[in-house]
Amino acid sequence: MTTLFWSQVHGATTHFPIAFLFGGAFFDVIGFFRPNAPRRVDYLSAGFYLILLAGIGSFAAVISGLILNGWRLLGTGLLLQHHRFVWSAFALIVGLTTWRAAVGREPSRPSFTAYLVVLTIACALVGGAGWSGGKLVGR
Amino acid sequence: MKRLSEVRALFLALAISCATFLVLAEVSRALTRNGNQASAKNRSLANLDIAEVRQGQSLFLANCANCHGYNGRGADYGPTLHDLHAGDPLLRLVISRGIKKEMPAFGTKMSDRQTASLIVYLRTLKSKP
Numbered sequence: 083m084t085t086l087f088w089s090q091v092h093g094a095t096t097h098f099p100i101a102f103l104f105g106g107a108f109f110d111v112i113g114f115f116r117p118n119a120p121r122r123v124d125y126l127s128a129g130f131y132l133i134l135l136a137g138i139g140s141f142a143a144v145i146s147g148l149i150l151n152g153w154r155l156l157g158t159g160l161l162l163q164h165h166r167f168v169w170s171a172f173a174l175i176v177g178l179t180t181w182r183a184a185v186g187r188e189p190s191r192p193s194f195t196a197y198l199v200v201l202t203i204a205c206a207l208v209g210g211a212g213w214s215g216g217k218l219v220g221r
Numbered sequence: 222m223k224r225l226s227e228v229r230a231l232f233l234a235l236a237i238s239c240a241t242f243l244v245l246a247e248v249s250r251a252l253t254r255n256g257n258q259a260s261a262k263n264r265s266l267a268n269l270d271i272a273e274v275r276q277g278q279s280l281f282l283a284n285c286a287n288c289h290g291y292n293g294r295g296a297d298y299g300p301t302l303h304d305l306h307a308g309d310p311l312l313r314l315v316i317s318r319g320i321k322k323e324m325p326a327f328g329t330k331m332s333d334r335q336t337a338s339l340i341v342y343l344r345t346l347k348s349k350p
Contacts (some may be wrong), residue, residue, distance in 0.1 A: 124267040151311050153306065155245070155249045156306065172241075177237070179233070189227060217320055
């Protein structure tokens with residue numbers, strides 16, 4: 083397996099969890115701020131399943147990235163910056179996915195508020211990881 | 222009752238998150254230790270191909286020194302290249318494809334063999350001899 087192959091696999095596997103995470107956050111926010119909407123349950127279900135997919139998909143993204151970098155967790159320069167974003171985001175995504183899977187589609191309102199705050203931070207960190215990762219792979 | 226299960230789920234989430242990182246760190250440590258041992262064996266001074274290092278050095282001076290400094294310790298545009306932690310595959314990728322808006326790509330300028338020589342030379346750059 084060549085480096086180019088793994089860089090392409092990493093590129094492909096990272097974009098799915100990013101899309102799922104942002105999509106999940108989008109539907110959860112709609113479900114949260116529109117408690118009386120007729121399709122509220124559907125929004126929360128979409129958020130629930132998308133965050134689960136993001137959590138599962140993030141493992142493929144992380145493992146392909148580790149293979150690409152010879153299983154080194156950190157690095158130097160731009161790579162170190164990328165990994166700082168990645169590891170913080172990954173920790174939050176794994177935690178959020180586990181919590182949501184255990185609690186179910188409709189958590190209590192105070193817990194859901196805290197969940198959405200952490201989810202927003204995770205989205206920002208994933209954005210930072212994508213930005214620094216995009217700079218790493220060049221054109 | 223529901224609040225209690227949510228608190229339990231929070232502890233479960235923290236535990237799984239920590240366990241994931243412990244497993245990843247352990248796997249990374251084991252795999253990079255094996256890799257480093259093999260690399261160290263291949264790259265010990267006695268095993269270094271001097272001709273390859275010289276070729277890498279001349280490629281470095283011609284293509285990289287302008288930005289990274291003639292001793293590789295970094296200059297105005299490029300960071301230091303001493304004690305690089307990135308693996309060979311990633312270095313090959315960065316050299317051949319460049320870094321967007323930061324470093325030009327050398328994939329069309331250097332052959333795979335030349336890139337390998339350059340990496341061998343870069344591995345000789347260490348802050349502490």
